[in-house]
Amino acid sequence: MPPESIHEDDRDRRIQELEAEVKAMRNAEARYRGIIENMELGIMEVDSEERVVRAHPRFCDIVGYSEAELFGKKASALLLDEEAQANMDAVTASRNAGDSGLYEVPIRTKQGELKWLLISGVPIHTPDGAIIGSMGIHYDITERKQDEQRMVQAMLDAEAARQTEREFLARISHEIRTPMTAILGMTRLLGDTPLSGEQRTLWKAMLEGGEVLKQLLDGVLNLTRLDAGRMEVQEETVNIAALVSGVVAPFRPPLAEKGVELVVLLPKTETCLQLDGSLFTQVLMNLLGNAVKFMDQGAVSVEVSVASNGDEKHELHLTVTDSGVGIPEEDQDAIFQRFYQASNREFRHQGSGLGLSIVKDIIELVGGELSLSSERDRGTRFDVIWPTASAETLENRVPVAFTDDGRLEAHVLIAEDNEINALLLRTLLERWGATVEVVDNGEAALEAWRKGDHSFICMDVQMPVRDGIWATRCIRDEERGHLPILGLSAFAFDADKQAALDCGMDAYLTKPFTPEELKETIRRMLA
Secondary structure (H helix, E strand, C coil): CCCHHHHHHHHHHHHHHHHHHHHHHHHHHHHHHHHHHHCCCCEEEEEECEEEEEEEEHEHHHHHHHHHHHCCCCCHHHCHHHHHHHHHHHHHHHHHCCCCCEEEEEEEECCCEEEEEEEEEEECCCCCCCCEEEEEEEECHHHHHHHHHHHHHHHHHHHHHHHHHHHHHHHHHHHHHHHHHHHHHHHHHHHHHCCCCHHHHHHHHHHHHHHHHHHHHHHHHHHHHHCCCCCCCCEEEEEEHHHHHHHHHHHHHHHHHHHHHHEECCCCCCCCEECCHHHHHHHHHHHHHHHHHHHCCCCCEEEEEEHHHHHHHHEEEEEEECCCCCCCHHCCCCCHHCCCCCCCCCCCCCCCCCCCHHHHHHHHHHCCCEEEEEEEECCCEEEEEEEEEEEEEECCCCCCCEEECCCCCCCCEEECCCCHHHHHHHHHHCCCCCCCEEECCCCHHHHHHHHHHEEEEEECCCCCCCCHHHHHHHHHHCCCCCCCEEEEEECCCHHHHHHHCCCCCCCCCCCCCCCCHHHHHHHHHHH
């Protein structure tokens, strides 16, 4: 074969190989282009001056411009507003330095529609490493952004609704608690007067009805605070014997009328503990209230003891036992659920079904333990372990102002705009031996304090002219010593109590309160 023929054969074979390679490359390009376009990724390439040199169809679909309309123009100037442009300048500088990036950008399409794009930008290099432009892969995240905005708006709306609910509950609580203070307070005072048998029966019905209403209101407010995560543990030094005695006292008359014995076992030495007295009171009241509901005979016992875990850590052990009908085994897990009522009609009773669920939630909040044991017709026992930070024995400590026989040797200023509640406070304090001066607003309280020599002040928080917060701040600014101030309010949320303490009040008592609660609060404040 002539040499020319051999060379021609090699050339033809080489041409065929090159044509096959070109075809394979074109097929690969078409394949990958199809994959990219089916992935709905909008790809755009720009040169080193940020001018568009290539815009793939999907990108054109997203922005509404044709490739011809984009070619040679700066896409950022065409699609971005001033704020987005400023953000993109920093991104461009980073990309020109050779860095890749992932970022979200709002754009305005040719039709004026706002869209959000997730962009992955990478620099394009020459073989020798020089940056000659960049490629951006764009993914339309408008729907996701709209979902996020709707979610944010829904959260804002929900928070606004919760705030409205909190304000409503605070207001309605105040409006209910203010007259309830007068009703329950005067009813208790009425019980200390000579009454006929029929009058005593009517008095008992009034008192029990008022107590049920108060417990229901407290339960709803506690439930609201727990659900909102707004119930806080506020530890203070508490005389545990005095606190328990004060909580138990209102239960003695109704139990005595039923012939039910109430036994209270307290530590032999007077002991102070670091705990939230308000939360502990709610736990004990609900456990006692649960026992009393099912008792027509027998006995109820409350036992309190303190155990040391070493160092300054202690545990308060509380046991409430009754010899009532007991709790059926099938109901023992469920009774701690909200609004639960026993399935057996025999064990149903009036109530909201909130008491024991609130007990469980409070014990969990303070990091304690709660257990139940019960047998039908043999009674029920609740055991609580409440962690405390420290304990102190007060064998020889005598509270200031109260004498050994319980008299209050003090001159007290009452600032209260509600006449009936002012009368209630005056009557209680005078019965305990105090002398009393009464004013009806914060401005008058400040003037009375300036002129008088008072042992302490009972200061209503909300009053006309000037409120109790204002009056307390003024007194704290002017005084040379320190006058104890007890804040009284029908607002029952933790934030209300904290605001009162922050302004300089020494203690805070929520209306309505029992005489025992008032006396114990004064005792702690003056101790």
